[in-house]
Amino acid sequence: MTEPFWPDDARLAVSLSLMFEAGGQPISGAGDVIPEPIEKGLPDLPTNAFFHYGVAEGIPRILDLMDKHQVKLSSFMIGRAVEAAPELAQEIVRRGHEAAAHGRTWENSYALDPDAERRFIADSVETIQKVTGRQPIGWNAYWMRNSPRTLDILQSLGFRYHIDEPSADQPFIVKLKGGDFVTVPYTFHMNDIISFPFGGWNPAAYEQALRDEFDQLYEEGAHRRRMMVVSLHDRISGHANRVRVLDRFLAYARSKPGVWFARKDEIAAWALEHRSITPVYDRGAPTVTGLPGSAA
Numbered sequence: 113m114t115e116p117f118w119p120d121d122a123r124l125a126v127s128l129s130l131m132f133e134a135g136g137q138p139i140s141g142a143g144d145v146i147p148e149p150i151e152k153g154l155p156d157l158p159t160n161a162f163f164h165y166g167v168a169e170g171i172p173r174i175l176d177l178m179d180k181h182q183v184k185l186s187s188f189m190i191g192r193a194v195e196a197a198p199e200l201a202q203e204i205v206r207r208g209h210e211a212a213a214h215g216r217t218w219e220n221s222y223a224l225d226p227d228a229e230r231r232f233i234a235d236s237v238e239t240i241q242k243v244t245g246r247q248p249i250g251w252n253a254y255w256m257r258n259s260p261r262t263l264d265i266l267q268s269l270g271f272r273y274h275i276d277e278p279s280a281d282q283p284f285i286v287k288l289k290g291g292d293f294v295t296v297p298y299t300f301h302m303n304d305i306i307s308f309p310f311g312g313w314n315p316a317a318y319e320q321a322l323r324d325e326f327d328q329l330y331e332e333g334a335h336r337r338r339m340m341v342v343s344l345h346d347r348i349s350g351h352a353n354r355v356r357v358l359d360r361f362l363a364y365a366r367s368k369p370g371v372w373f374a375r376k377d378e379i380a381a382w383a384l385e386h387r388s389i390t391p392v393y394d395r396g397a398p399t400v401t402g403l404p405g406s407a408a
Contacts, residue, residue, distance in 0.1 A: 115386050122372035123333035125379060126326070126365060127296070128185040129252070129275070129343045130174060132204070134166040135196030136217045163347050167197045170350020175207055177355055181362040185344075186376040188214035188252040188275075191236035198243045205244045210375040212250035213237055213271075222259040230265050237269060250376050252276060256298060267293050273380035275341075281329060282337045283383040284391040294380040295393075296339075301325075303343040304354070315357050322361040330368060337389060339379065 118125050137159070178185060187204050189211060194201040205211050215221055216235040224232060233251070241247045249272040253262065256276035263286060266274060273283075273294035280297045287293075301307050302325060308318050322342065329338040344350075349358065365371055374382075383390045 115389050117333065117337040117389070118372045118374075119382065120372070121370065123338070123370040124326075124330045125339045125372045125374050127339065127341050127374050127376055127379060128178075128183065129341070129376070130171070130185050130187040130204075130209070130349075131214065131252075131343065131345045132166070132171065132187050132189040132193050132201065133214065133218045134163040134193050134346055136190030136192035136215075137163045166346025166348075166350055167193075167200060170346040170348075171200055171204070173350050173352070173355050174344060174346070174358075175204065175209075177359055177362070178209070179207065180359070181366055181373075183362060183373045184208050184210070184375050186210040186212050186250060188212045188250070189236070189240055189248075190214050190218050191216040191239040193218075194236075194239050194243050201240070201243050205246055210250065210377050211240050211244045211246045211248055212252065212376065213240060213248035214252050215254060218254060220254050220257060222253065222257045222262070224259075226261060226265075229259060229262065230269075233262075233265060234269055249273065250275065250296070250380070252298075263288055263293055264290065267291070272384075273376065275376060280391075281332075282339050282391070283379055284393055285383065285387065287392060287394045292384060292387075292392075294383050296376045296379050296383075297341065298343065299341045302341060304348045305343075305345050310348075315353060318354075319357045319361055322357075323364060326361075326365055326368075330371070333370075 117123065187209050189201060201211065213233065213236045216232050221229055221232045237248055247270060249270060251266050251271050251274040253276050258276050263274065267288050267290045273296050275296050275298045277295045278298050278300055283294055283296045285292045286295055326340055329340050332338050348354065
């Protein structure tokens with residue numbers, strides 16, 4: 113008997129990420145949304161306000177939208193952001209969403225020495241666990257940049273998966289010294305911070321891009337395991353007009369039969385439970401067994 117691709121024989125898994133970063137941003141710089149200040153090292157007040165929008169308006173609005181469509185997502189939380197808005201972090205978990213880790217601050221960690229990198233990750237775990245009561249098992253690095261040792265560090269800290277890999281449209285297993293570890297791949301083109309910046313914002317194009325991604329993967333899902341990933345940022349997708357676009361897309365996606373809206377911890381667990389149809393990558397070998405992009 114062939115194993116199902118997804119629970120209840122669903123043909124497509126749709127997973128949303130919500131980046132919770134306000135309060136952990138650098139002293140200045142907003143990813144080209146606001147021009148860089150001339151004087152370096154001074155507090156950048158408009159950038160700080162831009163980030164704070166995610167806490168004041170963005171996350172509450174996105175949470176209400178998820179409730180409307182009965183969708184649960186995975187929130188990747190910055191430790192300092194959680195410290196700055198603990199009640200909001202608790203509310204995310206209270207509404208049934210996953211609390212995952214995104215580092216102590218919103219900055220690079222891959223160049224740190226081994227002890228410092230471990231502390232950087234462990235600090236965010238401790239903060240999230242203390243505030244929300246949940247131990248994170250999912251990880252996302254700053255711009256997906258991990259060091260060669262990151263996955264081993266994550267596994268030793270109790271993590272079960274990471275998302276810092278844009279090479280496939282389905283989860284796959286990585287063989288580590290400590291055992292199997294899941295990759296739940298990311299997508300750059302469905303990331304709101306990259307594809308549709310404020311300067312070039314076209315709501316009709318964004319909605320069409322979401323629908324086209326969904327339709328293609330849904331069609332392929334009749335014959336192979338497929339997953340659609342959409343990455344949202346508190347300070348970007350939480351704006352009123354962007355939520356309207358997401359509202360229309362979620363209504364469209366939910367109108368189709370056989371769609372599993374899943375948290376990433378649920379996807380990772382399913383991949384581990386159904387190893388016979390989950391591609392496996394052995395880090396110590398020059399090739400993979402079951403290419404991540406191949407048919408199951």
